[in-house]
Amino acid sequence: MTTDALPKDAEVVVIGGGVVGASIAYFLAKRGIAVALCEKGRIAGEQSSRNWGWIRQQGRDVREVPAILESLKIWRGLEAELDEDVGFRNNGVLYLAESEAQLAEHDDWLALAKTHGIDSRRLGRAEVGELLGHNDPPWKGGLYTPSDCQAEPAKAVPAIARGVEKLGGTVITNCAVRGLQRVGGRVSGVVTERGEIACHAVVCAAGAWASLFNGNLGFRLPQLKVRGSVGRTEPAPQVTEGALSDSHLSLRRRQDGGYTMAYPGVTQYDIVPESFRYLRAFLPLIRHSRRGLKLRLGRRFAEELGIARRWQLDETTPFEQVRVLDPKPNERFLAQALVEAGARFPSLRGIKFVETWAGMIDVTPDAIPVISPVEALPGYFIAAGFSGHGFGLGPGAGLLMAQLVAGETPAVDMTPFRYSRFIDGTKIVPGHY
Secondary structure, eight states: OOOSOOOSBOSEEEEOOSHHHHHHHHHHHHTTOOEEEEOSSOTTOSGGGTSOOEEOOTTOOTTTHHHHHHHHHHHHHHHHHHTSOOOOBOOOEEEEESSHHHHHHTHHHHHHHHHTTOOOEEEEHHHHHHHHTOSSOOSSEEEEETTOEEOOHHHHHHHHHHHHHHTTOEEEOSOOEEEEEEETTEEEEEEETTEEEEOSEEEEOOGGGHHHHHHHHTOOOOOEEEEEEEEEEOSOOOSOSSEEEOSSOEEEEOTTSSEEEEOTTOEEEEOOHHHHHTHHHHHHHHHHTGGGEEEEOSHHHHHHHTSOSOOOTTSOOHHHHOSSOOOOOOHHHHHHHHHHHHHHOGGGTTOOEEEEEEEEEEEOTTSOOEEEEOTTSTTEEEEEOOTTOHHHHHHHHHHHHHHHHTTOOOSSOOGGGOGGGGTSOOOOOOOOO
């Protein structure tokens, strides 16, 4: 699918081969813009293939809703457009409530959904039982959005990257971008580990590595990483066609007849040097998420302490030293997810995981992504910090960034996603995470 040949020039270079980077490159290529996508490891090697595979409108922060509506339009036609199976299914998303208080928490979203024409609705206990075929549902009710969807991450992102190539773009793997070249105060190219590519614009879609890359350029991008542990089960009886979640279990029905499953009750965060560097910026989000945040001080602190934060363009970078960020999953959390699944659905008792993994989710202080030009450096753009929401948003974010780079008017108001909010004194308000 990819080439080892490094082009001498391109109009745009996109850094990062996850769902966002691949989508940006795809929509640039659709516009006839010569684009080179550079990935330090493999396409979708990190969080873009390790997420739950949900494509949801439900529960989104108000600032993300217009973008997810655009993205869902793209998802619905993506298989036909790419002529590939990406595992796309419109089977709904269900949030389950174990108390009346939890059920009431969904009312604000229902009001927002109504203003945007989204078909979310509140379900009572009997309606949940009917939807799930459950004779004795342990929940008080739920929030259900029939138009929400799912796809298979490991299929979808490589398919989008192949789409870039079909449109004449170049996709280069195992090739880290070390930094930028500048002429006259604007971007003139990138320096990779294999050589230079001249270009007029660069988009950093480097996921969990974006803050490090931007720091070496002299741009402060507050970003921390949280670890999400996930597993896929053996084929098992169907309890839902789509995806569901409550306080202690999240699952999605897979194409292969099993489930992608996680324990959502806690989020594991490894304390690292950046924790102190960005502590002040993240305090509001930490307070907002404190009930489910599990802090851990361990070997990762020492590992990240040893990562270079500054380098010259002729030096080996951290991106070459770690081709694929591959953290260990928390097997205790995953074992608990299986227990919770069996407790809620008798037909799932005794099922096993056939594979478990973890991914690093890149989070911003407001849990809203940056999709923006960097005004201090003409020709440079950032698309990062998707805070665990990036898979569903990916194609939409790709379209919006392609429009920005091409000088078009974006399909939605981009003000909430501007990079400058983190450096101009804007009050940061945490979103849903």
